[in-house]
Amino acid sequence: MSIGIIGAGHIGLAVAKTLSRAGIAATIANSRGPSSLAASVAALGPTIEAGTREQAASADIVLIAVNWSKLPAAVAGLPAWGGRIVIDANNPVESPLFKPADLHGLVSSQVVADLVPGARLVKAFNHLRADVLASDPQVDGGRRVLFYSGDDSAAKAEVGALIDRLGFAGIDLGPLAIGGKLAQFPGGPLPNQNLVRIG
Numbered sequence: 001m002s003i004g005i006i007g008a009g010h011i012g013l014a015v016a017k018t019l020s021r022a023g024i025a026a027t028i029a030n031s032r033g034p035s036s037l038a039a040s041v042a043a044l045g046p047t048i049e050a051g052t053r054e055q056a057a058s059a060d061i062v063l064i065a066v067n068w069s070k071l072p073a074a075v076a077g078l079p080a081w082g083g084r085i086v087i088d089a090n091n092p093v094e095s096p097l098f099k100p101a102d103l104h105g106l107v108s109s110q111v112v113a114d115l116v117p118g119a120r121l122v123k124a125f126n127h128l129r130a131d132v133l134a135s136d137p138q139v140d141g142g143r144r145v146l147f148y149s150g151d152d153s154a155a156k157a158e159v160g161a162l163i164d165r166l167g168f169a170g171i172d173l174g175p176l177a178i179g180g181k182l183a184q185f186p187g188g189p190l191p192n193q194n195l196v197r198i199g
Ligand SMILES: NC(=O)c1ccc[n+]([C@@H]2O[C@H](COP(=O)([O-])OP(=O)(O)OC[C@H]3O[C@@H](n4cnc5c(N)ncnc54)[C@H](OP(=O)(O)O)[C@@H]3O)[C@@H](O)[C@H]2O)c1
Pocket: 006, 007, 008, 009, 010, 011, 012, 029, 030, 031, 032, 033, 053, 065, 066, 067, 068, 070, 073, 074, 075, 089, 090, 091, 092, 093, 125, 126, 127, 128, 129, 130, 131
């Protein structure tokens, strides 16, 4: 199972760090090309490599962590998704103003799903600050909690298994319309809840 990451900012690199910690390979991409990522990738260890957006997008599981307004450009012109899994780690808001995007009554992952037709979308890795997400999930005698949600049970199970392998305690929040809303920032009650499951 190959993993790609589109977006190599705070969240993309935080996820790459957790993958590296678990010895899992991934290809990470930004808008400026692999050479711009040489230093950050070297710091992450041998399992993480920089690639083009197309290389990252060709993986079995593709995590997208890009500024909300740049999402359409970040996925434009990519080959068909063909049922592969997209993990939506995005929130519909941007610094410095943090003005919520107009979602026309949808949850943000439903908007992202429309940008990646044919992909099986799972919302995850979006509810914690990047520095917390990047830190060791085995903490205080337990495992840090990550929430995930989605409308495709098999895709959700695969992402849940990955979350487990990374050392987190995954909690399935149900379909996007419910779980996506609970974990979405701003608006949901779960963002920034840094929980640890003991036992
Ligand atoms: N920061 C957090 O603590 C946090 C927490 C939860 C969720 N989130 C969400 O995660 C997402 C990413 O946030 P972030 O803080 O990681 O942002 P960030 O640090 O600004 O990084 C954004 C990344 O997206 C890349 N990007 C932009 N346009 C692209 C394109 N056309 N093709 C490929 N890559 C492109 C940028 O690459 P270049 O620099 O090369 O343009 C950069 O690597 C956002 O939706 C945010 O709401 C953030």
